[in-house]
Amino acid sequence: MTNWIRLPNSEGQCVARSDGQGDQKTYQREVGRAGFAGPSAQIYHRHPPAGWATFEGPLRPRAFSLGKLSPGPACPLQARRVLHNDHMEVRYWKTESKMHALARNADGDTLIFVHNGSGVLFCDYGHLPYCDGDYILLPRGTAWRIEPSELSEFMMIEATASAFKLPDASQGGPSAINPMLFTLPRIDDAFIAQQDDAFWEIHIKRRGQVSTLTYPFNPLDAIGWEGDLCVVKLNWRDLAKHRSDGQRTPPAASCTFVTDTFAISTFIPKVGEGESGIMRVPFYHSNEDADEFIFYHRGEFFSRGEIKAGMATFHPSGFPHGPHPSAYQTKMVKAPVETEEVAIMIDSRAFLTVDESIPDGAEWKAYVKTWEKAQETL
Incomplete structure (x- = not known):
């Protein structure tokens, strides 16, 4: 735990009055460290802190209309990349076509957020329907494919060389996620029905490059599994029910x-x-x-x-x-x-x-x- 230098103090007028009442109209700005989980201060300004007259240079704020990106490609591992660093990448993928090959990310966990559309996902662990507002967490190395029932748009977030976890009480407070909210895939009739002996490819991304394995059968051929590692799904509406x-x-x-x-x-x-x-x-x-x-x-x-x-x-x-x-x-x-x-x-x-x-x-x-x-x- 970082031993921050903390000196609780106050100076001057420390009441935010954005309605113009009181001694003086002020605009409150919070300055924080460690994502506001560390030390923080509230500074009360006479003018809006974002009220600049001009802004030059590469630090500037930027905005994107991701819905304007064209559909495709066929392989989600090669979808349009939006942001990246050595620890993470964000891609945006639009498709209305059934995947005829499997995808597997060997670079890290993949968290999919479904912006629009509905359909089903098949993976190593079974069959999982999806709809707008779903998070789908695919552990690193999971083979998967989707069959959309309509045009679907996904934001895909990779935890490069890492894993997605739940916040603890110090990070999420009383609203930390309850694992019982998650939905798991099922090995049901729909999953068994998609198993066949046709030739199937698995596209595997490792260090940003895609390799292809070809099998003389569908590798999504599980008849059962047990353990505590699995694909999970969570919808924002389930979070709202608990507020x-x-x-x-x-x-x-x-x-x-x-x-x-x-x-x-x-x-x-x-x-x-x-x-x-x-x-x-x-x-x-x-x-x-x-x-x-x-x-x-x-x-x-x-x-x-x-x-x-x-x-x-x-x-x-x-x-x-x-x-x-x-x-x-x-x-x-x-x-x-x-x-x-x-x-x-x-x-x-x-x-x-x-x-x-x-x-x-x-x-x-x-x-x-x-x-x-x-x-x-x-």
């Missing part, structure tokens, strides 16, 4: 999966948290030890008026970020406190690199300027 209306949920309580170098959080609808006209948490923040990538799945994203479902934002560490000023006033202070958004956030302690092969049409180049434009409305 009480009015329950306060600090950001750390949204943590869903963790690895040695990054964490994945699920932001789900919240009702009755706080009072209208009072900020519930300090949305302006500086997470100094993590790059932040957010994928927007469903609903109205109250801190980003122009962001729609299927888009993603990337905010590298090193500068404060938060809501656009217009959203801050109309949706986060004056509006009722209910939220409808569903979003997936990756906080990576290792710096992330955007894959520059993303087509220009899928990136919102003017995203960084939306804060500049919004200052005119203040």
Whole structure:
């Protein structure tokens, strides 16, 4: 455990008054270490911390419309890469075609998030239906394929040379994930029916390169298994069922999966948290030890008026970020406190690199300027 230097203190006016009442209108920014699990401070500013006039250089915030990416390829291991570093990669895959070969990732665990569509997944452990909003965790080395019943879109997150685990109480607080929420594959009639003696390929990714093994039978030929290692599925709606209306949920309580170098959080609808006209948490923040990538799945994203479902934002560490000023006033202070958004956030302690092969049409180049434009409305 890091022996942080902690000196609890306060100085000056320390009350956030975003409604303009009190001595002076202020904007609260939280500065935190270790993903806000370490020491933190709240700084009260006279101006919006994200109220820059210009922003130049490679550190800039970026936004992508991943839904605009073209479908394919046939092999999900070669799907379009969005972000990466030595410990993780994020790919986006769209398909409506049945996989005629199996996939196996030897580089690390794969966590699939189903953005759109439905169908079935077959893997070493059996048969598993999927629908939008599902997380499917494929342990490293698992062979799998899908048969979509409609166009399906997946965000695939690889824990390179690592594994996905559940947050402990110190990371997830009282809302840490209950393993009983997971669904497991079944060796049922549908799984047995897909077993045959045709020639099947398995595409295996190792160190970023794909090799092919060919079998004179379907390798998904299990008739049973036992143990405590398995593919598991979790839907964000199952998380929502275990949240009480009015329950306060600090950001750390949204943590869903963790690895040695990054964490994945699920932001789900919240009702009755706080009072209208009072900020519930300090949305302006500086997470100094993590790059932040957010994928927007469903609903109205109250801190980003122009962001729609299927888009993603990337905010590298090193500068404060938060809501656009217009959203801050109309949706986060004056509006009722209910939220409808569903979003997936990756906080990576290792710096992330955007894959520059993303087509220009899928990136919102003017995203960084939306804060500049919004200052005119203040």
